[in-house]
């Protein structure tokens with residue numbers, strides 16, 4: 001058995017797969033893809049993952065794409081320790097949250113994070129070079145979103161929507177976690193592995209005030225962070241220098257986010 005994961009240290013959907021690999025104590029080879037340099041659009045990578053995004057898991061030459069599908073694949077392929085509830089209803093809840101993350105929270109995270117950490121390299125290119133890079137993004141919605149974020153930064157309409165999605169997610173999760181320890185019930189599951197990286201974003205940019213007073217969410221995220229899997233899959237990539245740089249980038253953004261959150 002040989003597992004390779006193409007990912008990027010700052011990518012939340014890559015982090016969730018790395019958490020699952022760590023929870024299952026699986027050996028794997030890390031291949032970093034330079035997302036700001038758009039190495040995800042190189043022809044050889046597109047052969048593995050035609051959507052041109054990370055993560056991609058390769059097992060013995062077979063590529064598996066889409067982070068939630070990769071997580072379920074790892075669960076089926078390496079069932080111990082178990083990360084899917086035994087109860088079928090709880091499994092539906094786990095999958096509903098994973099679907100919410102894929103469809104709503106992930107693009108929202110992208111809208112908040114991308115202008116702060118991914119846009120600089122593109123901005124340094126000439127207009128022609130930048131257009132050529134952007135035109136290779138296979139998915140139209142993604143391409144247009146990145147173009148808006150590049151042009152308008154935090155004034156893009158995507159940012160307002162993203163803040164609303166994050167706020168509702170934090171509030172819904174807080175209500176859920178007042179009744180149970182983990183997202184799908186009493187045990188840590190794929191839903192927790194999938195959700196925790198989306199709290200790394202407010203954490204790393206110094207926006208902790210966003211969730212700190214939602215005490216159930218805050219306690220849950222602390223429990224996730226304290227797990228060895230989070231430390232080896234996520235924390236390891238955030239040195240003190242890197243966190244200081246991210247906090248400096250996050251400070252002006254928080255002024256805009258908090259102004260929108262607390263405008264009433």
Ligand SMILES: N[C@@H](CCC(=O)N[C@@H](CS)C(=O)NCC(=O)O)C(=O)O
Nearest residue numbers: 011012013035053054055066067068
């Ligand atoms: N639905 C995909 C989303 C993957 C995705 O958006 N990956 C981002 C990093 S978190 C990416 O590769 N972005 C590259 C780009 O947009 O240029 C999944 O869950 O695997």
